[in-house]
Amino acid sequence: MKFTKKQFVSLIIVLGLAYFLAAFQLPYYIYKPGGADALNPIVSVEDGYQSQGDMHLVTVSGGQATPIQYVWAKLLPHHEILPIEEVRPEGITDDEYMHAQLQMMENSQEASTVVAYEAAQEDITIDFNGVYVVSVVDGMPADGKLEMGDRIIGIDDTEVKEADDLINYVESKKANDTIEVEFIRKDERKVEEIQLQAFEDAENKIGIGIQLVTDRSVSVEPKIEFSSGSIGGPSAGLMFSLEIYDQLTEQDITKGHEIAGTGEIDYDGNVYRIGGIDKKVIAADEEGVDIFFAPNEEGREGSNYQVAASTAEEIDTDMKIVPVDTFQDALDYLETIEPK
Numbered sequence: 001m002k003f004t005k006k007q008f009v010s011l012i013i014v015l016g017l018a019y020f021l022a023a024f025q026l027p028y029y030i031y032k033p034g035g036a037d038a039l040n041p042i043v044s045v046e047d048g049y050q051s052q053g054d055m056h057l058v059t060v061s062g063g064q065a066t067p068i069q070y071v072w073a074k075l076l077p078h079h080e081i082l083p084i085e086e087v088r089p090e091g092i093t094d095d096e097y098m099h100a101q102l103q104m105m106e107n108s109q110e111a112s113t114v115v116a117y118e119a120a121q122e123d124i125t126i127d128f129n130g131v132y133v134v135s136v137v138d139g140m141p142a143d144g145k146l147e148m149g150d151r152i153i154g155i156d157d158t159e160v161k162e163a164d165d166l167i168n169y170v171e172s173k174k175a176n177d178t179i180e181v182e183f184i185r186k187d188e189r190k191v192e193e194i195q196l197q198a199f200e201d202a203e204n205k206i207g208i209g210i211q212l213v214t215d216r217s218v219s220v221e222p223k224i225e226f227s228s229g230s231i232g233g234p235s236a237g238l239m240f241s242l243e244i245y246d247q248l249t250e251q252d253i254t255k256g257h258e259i260a261g262t263g264e265i266d267y268d269g270n271v272y273r274i275g276g277i278d279k280k281v282i283a284a285d286e287e288g289v290d291i292f293f294a295p296n297e298e299g300r301e302g303s304n305y306q307v308a309a310s311t312a313e314e315i316d317t318d319m320k321i322v323p324v325d326t327f328q329d330a331l332d333y334l335e336t337i338e339p340k
Helices: 005-023 067-075 094-119 163-171 237-248 277-286 304-314 327-336
Strands: 028-038 043-045 054-064 080-083 123-136 151-155 178-185 188-195 210-221 224-226 258-261 291-295 320-324
Touching: 028 067, 028 277, 043 237, 054 237, 054 277, 067 080, 094 123, 094 210, 094 237, 094 327, 123 163, 151 163, 163 210, 237 258, 237 291, 237 327, 277 291, 277 304, 291 304, 291 327, 304 320, 320 327
Parallel strands: 054 258, 258 291, 291 320
Antiparallel strands: 028 054, 028 080, 043 224, 123 151, 123 210, 151 178, 178 188
16 A cells, blocks of 8 residues: 555654654653552561461552653543652752652552651661762752762761751751761762751751651561562551561461551651552552551641541442551551451
8 A cells, every 4th residue: 555645744743743742741740649559578577477468569660751641641530740850859850759769669568667667676686877968959058069969977066866866956956056967878978068947848947958867777577578668658567567577576466457658757656747648548459458558647637637537438449548646556446456
């Protein structure tokens, strides 16, 4: 079959339009419900106990929008469209962004390990190596002086072992005070003087405009391994801690139930707000989960728990939404449930 010149031109236009609609990347990012994978293959405690039920890691799926995806996201429920600069700050490469996400995941795994091993009264040793800069707020004093990946080791000749050391020191200062920050960048020691500034959206809070994670070396017995792959971010902390504790203890805390949830966890077992919880509720429901833990944020208006409960009602799920402020809250609730 021969094409006329007009038909050939039309074909090229159609193919070009199809490519544009399906592959051209717009300056927007789309978040949508992801998956709810069982944690047992992802977290492995040496000689750990097995359970009848499963703990689940719930994720949000995301990616830069194409024109077709953008239109679908406008039409479908619980698809969120954000300007790309709100997800990945300008000047940050994809590799740098993913590195930061994986660093937060690693920190989450360490925190959950500490919480679970201490709760199970197992052997654990913690060494502190400084504090990593996860992100720098545009326009704040650290902008242009500190970078993502810098490891802060001192402040005003005082050693910094963990994030709280720096936070507590800064809180003792006043706006416009100057501090001297010592840090390591690409194996080179550097020092910067940075002036403290008040945060516009936080009353009585001052700082230099950085997000931090503590660089800890955690040694435990029995050994533990994580296989989370390219999953990033801190929001799996609560579920990691529950899965680790379940494998460490002879009692089956799942009691045969499928259990999911979300929430960043700190080294003291406190559970904090995360993003995209409506999407995670949907993902967990589609996986047939029975119980879903959501950060309660001490009952504040618009908390993760309230959004999760509202979403559960909207999709008419039988899944139980449970508010928690701490790891212990989740354990206490699991103590009360009947075996499935």
